[in-house]
Amino acid sequence: MTHVTYHKPVLLNEAIRYLVTDPHGIYVDxxxxxxxxxxHILEELSGKGRLFAIDQDDDALRVAAERFADEDRVSLIRGNFGYMDVLLPKDAEENLSGILLDLGVSSHQIDEPGRGFSFQKDGPLDMRMGALQDLTAATIVNEYEYEDLRNLFFEFGEERQSARIARAIIRDRPLETTGQLRDTVASVIPERFLNKSLARIFQALRIAVNSELNMLKRALEKGTALLREEGRFVVITYHSLEDRLCKNYFRYGNFEGKPVKDFYGNDITPLRTLTKKVVSPSVNEVAENPRARSAKLRAAVRHKRGSS
Ligand SMILES: C[S@@+](CC[C@H](N)C(=O)[O-])C[C@H]1O[C@@H](n2cnc3c(N)ncnc32)[C@H](O)[C@@H]1O
Structure with a gap:
């Protein structure tokens, strides 16, 4: 396994253009x-610039350790980006020039049947992005009560047939593999809708296993506090739930999208959105890399402290 086959970066030039404004700065990927x-961030940095690169997946860290073996400006960190406030050294505090989050799973994680992320390959119902957490998709599928399963598929998968699918899962338990889960869903969903439903059910399980939305919320709040004045936050999302959180946080400073005004009627927010219109990949990029098709990039800048 090498970095060449591991994952093809999405919206690469766009992300770096919004992110890197100071070549001597400290950045977090x-x-x-x-x-x-x-x-690509490192290419833009001077000898003084630094990069902290976080992942919770040991495979990613292994490949990166080889790729960046001769690079002393980068520090690799094992952990969850939701805890970047505790993972980064103290001198990074209020000193970061930019933070990038390119959410979701890598091609390597999807393509590896043993990780259980893909309904197109048979593997264990795992779906953990890293070995740091205990909860697996098998536990959710086999132990959650009907209502919890149904709500999970509805809320995190936006699946309209969530009740039918939850009932079928309870009927067929125990389920051990992605193939068994696929067959169970196929028993209640017509063939022509099956792939879409499977994508939504697998997405919902993955979000729950990895606490993806909670970790994103935490990263947006803690990361913003770590940015220096004029520091940039760039996020690439792959589904509407994470995109909405990001859009609302950048625009309003909260996840519900509620405007908070000062005495004069101005919005009180820690960030100002730079991407008035969300940035999507070009037709060419999607043709070359179909996994880029649902990507959306949003960028924001930290206000000067004391102003909002
Ligand atoms: C879409 S890939 C990133 C690809 C990368 N930008 C590149 O160009 O190769 C997402 C990566 O982020 C990691 N990841 C996702 N959520 C994470 C989290 N909460 N904390 C740490 N790593 C996370 C995954 O393990 C995966 O390796």
Whole structure:
């Protein structure tokens, strides 16, 4: 396994253009993966610049350790980006020039049947992005009560047939593999809708296993507090739930999208959105890399402290 086959970076030039404004600055790549974005950030930095690259997946860290073996400006960190406030050294506090999150799973994680992320390959119902957490998809599928399963598929998968699917899962338990889960879903969903439903069910399980939305919320709040004045936050999302959190946080400073005004009627927010219109990959990029098709990039800048 090398970084060349590990993952093809998405919206690479766009992300770096929004992120890097100071070549001597300190940057965080919260989602190292195959190191595609990290390598490009390093190209833009001077000898004084530094990069902290975080991933919770040991495979990613192994590949990156080889890729960046001769690079002393980068520090690789094993952990969850939601805890970047505790993972980074103290001198990074209020001193970061930019943070990048390229959310979701890497191609390597999807393509490896043993990780259980893909309904197109048979593997164990695992779906953990890293060995740091205990909860697996098998536990959720086999132990959650009907209502919890149904709500999970509805809320995190936006699946309209969540009740039918939850009932079928309870009927067929225990389920051990992605293939068994696929067959169970196929028993209640018509063939022509099956792939879409499977994608939504697998997405919902993955979000729950990895606490993806909670970790994103934490990263947005803690990361913003770590940015220096004029520091940039760039996030690439792959589904509407994470995109909405990001859009609301950048615009309003909260996740519900509620405007908070000062005495004069001005919005009180820690960030100002730079991408008035969300940035999507070009037709060419999607043709070359179909996994980029649902990507959306949003960028924001930290206000001067004392102003909002
Ligand atoms: C889409 S890939 C990133 C690809 C990378 N930008 C590149 O160009 O190769 C997402 C990576 O982020 C990691 N990841 C996702 N959520 C994470 C989290 N909460 N904390 C740490 N790593 C996370 C995954 O393990 C995966 O390796």
């Amino acid at each position: 919260g989602t190292l993966g195959g190191g595609g974005h990290s390598a």
